[in-house]
Amino acid sequence: MKKIGLFILILILFTGSSLYAQEERTIDTNRYKAQKLENSGEYLMAAEVYEKSVQIEKSSSAPIKLHLVTDLNQAAYYYSLAGQYKMATEKIEEALKIAENLEREDVVAECYNRFGYFYNYLTKYDVALKYYQKALDIYTRLGLEGKAADNLNYIGDTYNFLGQHDTALENIKRAIEIDKKLGREEKVATGLDNIGRVYEAIGKFDNAIKYYEEALSIDRKLGLEEGIANALSNMGNAYNSWGQHDTSIKCFEDSLDISRKLFKQDSIAFRCTLNKLSEVCKSEGQYEKAVKYYKEAMDLYRNLRQGDNVAACLNNIGTVYQSQGQHERAVKYFEDALGIAREPEEDNQTSISLKNIGSVYNTQGNYDKAVEYYEKALAVDRKLSKEVGEILIDNNITLFYRFYWNKHDKIIYPYERELANDIKIGKDFDIISDLIGIGKTSISQEKYKIAIERLKESVSIIEELRETETGKLRKRLLYDLYNAYQLLTSAYIKDNDAPSAFQAIELVRAKLQIEMFFESEKDKKKRERGLWPQDIDEIKETLDDDTVIIVYANANQEKIVQIAITREEIMGIELSRESFVQSSIDKYNTKIKTLLLNQRSLSENKSDFSNVINYYGSLLSELPVQDSKSTVADASTSNSQRKTDTREIGRSLYGLLIKPLEEKIRDKKKLIIVPDGILTYIPFGTLIDENGQYMVEKCSISYIQSLDIRKLIKKRKYDENRKPLLAFGGAVYKGPDFKAEMIENRVQLSVLTKNIYSSLENMRMDLLMQNLYPDYENLRSIGNAYRGLGLSSWPDLPNTMSEVQKIKKTVKRSDIFTGKNVSERDIKELCNDWKFFDYKALHFATHGLVVPEAPELSALVLSQFKDMGKEDGYLRAEEIAKMEIRADLVNLSAFDAGLGGIYEHEGFSRLIHSFFLSGAKSVSISLWRVAGESNSPFMATMYGLVQDNGMRYADAITEVKRRFISGDFGEKYRAPYYWAPFVYYYGN
Structure with a gap:
């Protein structure tokens, strides 16, 4: 969503900025031609329109320098859209030199803005801000208040993308004040839209809607139909993020109706709104509408001859039918998408279509066919990854390469190399997904050796990527690694290889712990390289005859892994939690729902298993009624029912988590539990055996996070x-005197978390500089985070x-x-x-x-x-x-x-x-x-x-x-x- 918003913003900034050409040209035919080509995705051809114009102007007897500046900057815009960033840079630099020779500071400022747009498009926001600020300084000095207001809006939007929302609002509000003074109502509406986007970015959706509605009111008063359509689309996005999906759909549909009336269906903004509307309808289960809008988008892309986007629409329609259980119909659309690929072995949509078909067969239990299609997708993704990879290992930055299905030569430039690296990583993620899909399906086929082989390969790729990546991407890779290891653990257990399963569990847990506590990426990587799985025989030797270790894993899966280690042996099994969950939900569903309604949590949806454990925890941790203010009769009834529920669940949990290995622990006096996930919160001593005894009455129970820590x-x-x-x-x-607004939704939580990371990093830097906490307010922002989460009283x-x-x-x-x-x-x-x-x-x-x-x-x-x-x-x-x-x-x-x-x-x-x-x-x-x-x-x-x-x-x-x-x-x-x-x- 952020990328779409940025793209539209840059589009508006570029196409809406006329420089001075329109002062001398009554009809800008170049602009009309270029915009038509842009809507068709023919960015290089659009750039050529302006290149030809530049050549004509240069060859004339009296070239108009301002025309040259305009055309060069527009060419730069289209080169940047085409991914030819070196060419874009060269064109802006040439335009800047001409402007400087003209001694026209205002034109120089416009060139600075072009650099700002360019670096914004590359998400190099800090660099973009420097150029925007240069332009703003010039406009302010020249007294060009309208231009200064425009730049304040650009600066505000860029700060919004950077996550510095207060600074963004400050700049945009300054712009609005100037525009109001100048009577530029249309620009005021633009500023109000920009403020709405800031509030939307921080999860204050009511504020965002308020400003979008103010912008909409101005657009309606001025009769600006395109502005109305844009404001409605913005409101649709905000309502969708706010969870008010019906209102969101209505806003999107109204926006599209206006665009259709204006014959703007071929515009990028229209297509973005149409695609978003399709996604919302699909997520809300309005499948008929979703298919209708996907088909409308598909027809547009077909007219524009954008085969890759047509294939994407077909794949989306297929997923709608798949979610409805109409598998044959879904496969038909996936196969139609396959037929559109220009070069099937090199087309990204090909691998998506193949994976989609594989997932349908997997759902139907036709695992052989599923693996067949997953393997085909894997072959495509390997080839695509290899193509980009071969470019990246070459140090020659003038090497040419092909960017997916768009065949045009490009000169690698530093940012192009970065983009190519992103593509390479993206394809590697696809390969990881393919391998995990094959591994998972092979487990269902009981082909455990094949599953282990594929899953180990996926782990190998993830580890290779984690060795070079940092930040958020490295954390995402850790999440993928954890999922891969979960499947690998299951495959080892099913293949009767408990020692390998145990070592897989220990290894990934150690990596998670390193990620939690070690700050520098260098330290994390160094410590991970030093990890070495413990030898099972060595662990056995450390155990007394009366001690058993029980290791749990995959607690968030339908089958929990349980490994028991004694001095004599190690064995592992999988425990199906299905029966336990179903019987518990049948008995306590109403009580569980009541409990969940009363809990304050911004967490993701809990599973039924988690909800049962949640309920058990609430029974254990609630003060007995005789200690609270209740009547004797109420206390007796309530305590009796709670005691019954508690003991029933305690017995059931014993049957699930302990009984399968009961023979191994019958004579053991010491039980060491290595819990996992939600199991961490179960006090195992409260579980009740078939004789009605608490576990703690039979053995001493202790816990450990991993046996590596024990060592x-x-x-x-x-x-x-x-x-x-x-x-x-x-x-x-x-x-303490902490002041902060309460967190209300996931977006606000995300912003808060980002601020926490930022504040913690600032503190660490203070420590490194031997200057402890010089910025008192920055430190207090951590306290504000507790306040925002309702945890300060x-x-x-x-x-x-x-x-x-x-x-x-x-x-x-x-x-x-x-x-x-x-x-x-x-x-x-x-x-x-x-x-x-x-x-x-x-x-x-x-x-x-x-x-x-x-x-x-x-x-x-x-x-x-x-x-x-x-x-x-x-x-x-x-x-x-x-x-x-x-x-x-x-x-x-x-x-x-x-x-x-x-x-x-x-x-x-x-x-x-x-x-x-x-x-x-x-x-x-x-x-x-x-x-x-x-x-x-x-x-x-x-x-x-x-x-x-x-x-x-x-x-x-x-x-x-x-x-x-x-x-x-x-x-x-x-x-x-x-x-x-x-x-x-x-x-x-």
């Missing part, structure tokens, strides 16, 4: 003469004060920090003074949070008050990872992971992993915050068992849980709510 932790040897404990509790939460936790005081009375030689001293500044000072080397355990009884929408914000929430200096009161995972800790245990006793309102996000794992990176040997963390007085005796008793009986932390936590279950702390505390949230991640 690292086992090497850590710390001084035994350390003090036993340092505890933090009774933090104060009076609220925290109640006091009075019970945490008594908790740490009781711990201090129990544990000899322990120290505590309370009140305002439980601050980010104090904790960082303790760390900087190496005080965290002096304690065996660090205990944090403070708020904590996991942020699904922005995992980088997951943090411990420390004391917050008005005057906190440079800190924001949130000790984020990134900051924790940089601390120096030498503790056997970090205990987060009052944390709230959000169980009951969670999704498969990385925030929770990120926070745990940050403490392991800082040096901790184990982490205990609560999945929900327990109200009332049970926390204090739980923690004090646990530390007492470690101190007085010499127990391991894991065993002490298990023992306290068993005492709660047996009623030692009181009958009401037997409920899982009081003892189950505390999960222990592997340590000594």
Whole structure:
């Protein structure tokens, strides 16, 4: 969408700028011819029109220099559309020299604008801004207010593309003020449209609509039909992004009706609107309309002889029929698209059509035919990738190459090389998709060896690309790598190769952890190259006879992978969750829907499996009714039903996740679980076996994120003469002065996340420059991010004060920090003074949070008050990872992971992993915050068992849980709510 908007903007800027030629030409025949060719996609022929005009002007007895400048700039525009950027640059430079010799600053300024348009088209926005600013300076100096206003609009739009939305609005509003003063109402409407685009970009759709409607009102008053059509199209985009799809469709249709009346069907703007309308209708299930508009677009492209776009329309129509289950009809359109390709073995639409046909056969279960077409698509994509790749490995920048089906010679220039690289990567992504498709289908055919071969090849290509790419593209490749490894893991399990499946799981998890915490791309790549899968036999040797490790993977798939490792063997199976999910939805569907309606979340749609786990978490983490303000009768009924639901789901989860390997763990006293995805939030100790016993009653349960971390932790040897404990509790939460608007939708969240990355990067640069946080407001913007997500108001936790005081009375030689001293500044000072080397355990009884929408914000929430200096009161995972800790245990006793309102996000794992990176040997963390007085005796008793009986932390936590279950702390505390949230991640 952004690319389409930019293209239309550049089109308007170029074609709408007349220079001074129209002052002397009553009819610009060149412009008319060129625009007709442009609408047909014949950009080089359009450029030739102006090239001929330049030659005619130069050969005349008295060439008009201004005409030359106009024609050269227009030729440059069409060369840029054709991808010949060196030619475009040469033409603008020639025009600039002529303008400078004329000593016409206004014409020089127009040439600067041409450079601005050109670099905008190449998405080199910072360079574009420099040229726009040069032109603006000239217009301002010459007092050409109208031209200055135009440039302020250009500058505003460019800042919008850069994501600097406040600066964009500032410039556009300045332009509107000037245009209002000059009485240029049409230009005011243009500025209002531009403001609407800024608000649309940041997800403030109500504001965007308001400004589009103001622009529309002006266009209607002036009778500007094209402006009306444009404003309606803009409103259609905004309403679609806002989720008001019916209104969006109406706006698009009204826009198209006006364009048809004006006979503007061959315009690029019309085709863009038509394609967008088709997509919206398809996504809304209005299939008949979608097909109608795709066919209209197809007829237009056919008239323009744009075969590739005709094929694209045919493919789109086919996908509409495929989504309706009309497979034969879908295949017919895909095959028609195949027949249009000029050179089938080299046409990008060919590979798309072949993949589409393969997907139809795959859906029908005709796997042989599906693989046949996937293989054909793979062959096409390999050839296309090879063609571009051969260009890129040559250092001669004057080498010629062919750009897909458009056959014309081009001179490689730095930006052309960059574009070619993008094409190469794009084709490599297609190859990856083909290989994964073949691998997935081969698994369905039970041809596991073939699947493994194809999937390993896809992994190899992804890894090769990740070695050279950075930023967002590298993150996308990591996502693709994760998906490929999931399929590879499944294929290994089905092929009875549990060791290879385990190593695949471990490898990709290690890569994910590196991506989370290491800032520089160089460090990430270096650490990844150092990864080496652990030898299974070595792992077995580290296990006692009474210990079993259960590794879970593919928790987001229909079949979960489970691998059990004991001292004697390793085995793996796949667990189908279908029966568990269906029976749970049948029983609890209404309750689950009620729960989801009450949850605040901007996360993507949850799966049914996630929703069931969500519901189970809500049952466990809800305060028992007898502790809340309810009547005795209500409490009895509610508790009884909740207890029944909780135990039923606990039994079902045991049947799904434990029973298949029950024989392997029957005699094991220690269970180490490596969870995955949503399984991270299940307190396995609450699962109930066929005898009605909680798992925690039979074995000591601990967790670990990967066995690679376990190996690292086992090497850590710390001084035994350390003090036993340092505890933090009774933090104060009076609220910092953060100001930010609430996040309402995914677009606003995306903008917020981008700003978070920017602010964090600025902080890192400050650290590197040894100039800590010089920009106070920039730092506070991180606090504003919490405010925007509704996470800046925290109640006091009075019970945490008594908790740490009781711990201090129990544990000899322990120290505590309370009140305002439980601050980010104090904790960082303790760390900087190496005080965290002096304690065996660090205990944090403070708020904590996991942020699904922005995992980088997951943090411990420390004391917050008005005057906190440079800190924001949130000790984020990134900051924790940089601390120096030498503790056997970090205990987060009052944390709230959000169980009951969670999704498969990385925030929770990120926070745990940050403490392991800082040096901790184990982490205990609560999945929900327990109200009332049970926390204090739980923690004090646990530390007492470690101190007085010499127990391991894991065993002490298990023992306290068993005492709660047996009623030692009181009958009401037997409920899982009081003892189950505390999960222990592997340590000594």
